[in-house]
Amino acid sequence: MNKILILGSTGSIGKSALEVIKSNVGYSIKSLVARNNKKLILEQAKEANVTNVFLSENVFEKKDLKSCPNLFVSDSLDELLEDKDIDTVIAAFSGIVGIDSILKSIREGKKILIANKEPLVVAGKILLSEAKKYGATIIPIDSEHCAIHQCLNNVERKDVKSVSITCSGGPFWGKKISDTENVTIEEAKKHPVWNMGDKNLIDSASLMNKALEIIEARWLFDLEPEKIKVIIHPQSIIHAIIENIDGSCIASLSTPDMKICLAYGLGYPGKIKSFTKSLDLAKLGKLEFFNHLETDFPSIEFAYRALEGDETIPVALNSANEIAVSYFLNNKVKFNSIFAAVDYTMNIFEGRSSKSNLSIEDLLEIDKEAKSIASNFLN
Numbered sequence: 001m002n003k004i005l006i007l008g009s010t011g012s013i014g015k016s017a018l019e020v021i022k023s024n025v026g027y028s029i030k031s032l033v034a035r036n037n038k039k040l041i042l043e044q045a046k047e048a049n050v051t052n053v054f055l056s057e058n059v060f061e062k063k064d065l066k067s068c069p070n071l072f073v074s075d076s077l078d079e080l081l082e083d084k085d086i087d088t089v090i091a092a093f094s095g096i097v098g099i100d101s102i103l104k105s106i107r108e109g110k111k112i113l114i115a116n117k118e119p120l121v122v123a124g125k126i127l128l129s130e131a132k133k134y135g136a137t138i139i140p141i142d143s144e145h146c147a148i149h150q151c152l153n154n155v156e157r158k159d160v161k162s163v164s165i166t167c168s169g170g171p172f173w174g175k176k177i178s179d180t181e182n183v184t185i186e187e188a189k190k191h192p193v194w195n196m197g198d199k200n201l202i203d204s205a206s207l208m209n210k211a212l213e214i215i216e217a218r219w220l221f222d223l224e225p226e227k228i229k230v231i232i233h234p235q236s237i238i239h240a241i242i243e244n245i246d247g248s249c250i251a252s253l254s255t256p257d258m259k260i261c262l263a264y265g266l267g268y269p270g271k272i273k274s275f276t277k278s279l280d281l282a283k284l285g286k287l288e289f290f291n292h293l294e295t296d297f298p299s300i301e302f303a304y305r306a307l308e309g310d311e312t313i314p315v316a317l318n319s320a321n322e323i324a325v326s327y328f329l330n331n332k333v334k335f336n337s338i339f340a341a342v343d344y345t346m347n348i349f350e351g352r353s354s355k356s357n358l359s360i361e362d363l364l365e366i367d368k369e370a371k372s373i374a375s376n377f378l379n
Contacts, residue, residue, distance in 0.1 A: 005090070024263075054077055125311070
């Protein structure tokens with residue numbers, strides 16, 4: 001029995017993970033972690049017969065636990081991360097908040113399914129190095145990197161000419177930056193294909209999700225930045241394409257459903273069912289592709305710029321974006337302020353002397369500083 005810990009069980013990816021796990025034999029959820037949603041995590045625990053739960057930003061009272069008398073409320077997250085009984089950890093928190101949990105899971109030698117991009121953007125070099133040291137397995141379960149992972153399993157790395165990450169274009173594809181100054185929160189959250197949390201929806205609207213994915217791919221797969229490309233594909237059926245030196249290509253196709261990626265990660269290196277709709281290309285009719293340079297949104301160029309700098313610049317990009325998105329979602333700034341805040345914060349760090357061989361603690365301090373710089377800029 002593969003015993004699982006879900007970090008972020010009450011979010012969209014956590015909910016999808018619960019669906020996939022309960023539909024397959026040989027898997028059980030031992031522990032659930034969330035930020036503050038007591039009601040939902042208790043409902044999940046009862047339905048999945050979970051043993052342990054933990055809330056990072058809330059506490060349970062006795063009356064909360066009447067419906068789950070056998071449930072153990074852990075005193076700390078570390079207690080769950082260090083549980084030798086856990087085989088697989090699903091990291092479904094959004095933002096940089098889960099970086100310590102991922103590192104601890106790596107050092108326990110777990111199989112880790114990572115959905116959130118930010119920890120790998122900020123500390124990918126360290127996390128991958130630690131995974132190799134401790135024998136942990138990291139499998140990305142966002143659609144693009146999951147697709148790259150599958151494709152690269154079928155080629156020799158020396159034969160790879162380029163890796164293309166596809167991008168739906170979000171709700172504002174076809175618009176110029178001058179068209180999006182006054183867009184509303186609801187307009188920015190209206191993704192044409194994917195159902196995601198608010199932060200990811202805004203990142204998709206600004207194309208900042210692709211910036212983060214370029215940096216993530218650089219560390220996850222040890223790719224030179226110039227080998228990583230982005231292509232706009234509104235239907236979101238092809239998720240990644242590997243071009244070989246002989247001109248042949250390998251692509252990963254599926255319906256746009258996170259449960260497919262979760263099933264891939266849980267079953268790897270084998271296969272389990274995702275219980276999603278089969279892909280019907282004839283019914284779909286057509287697949288479209290466009291050059292990302294057809295938009296003047298600067299997000300993708302921010303990524304290549306960050307990878308040209310030292311270890312602080314990707315942190316600055318990520319941190320400023322987190323703050324700016326939060327401000328936008330709280331109606332404090334306009335949509336285009338996201339680009340301005342990221343550019344400004346990156347400029348500050350690019351003007352400093354180069355830093356290397358930074359620790360996780362160093363990177364987290366830079367994250368705090370970058371967020372402070374972005375906040376001051378936006379206030």
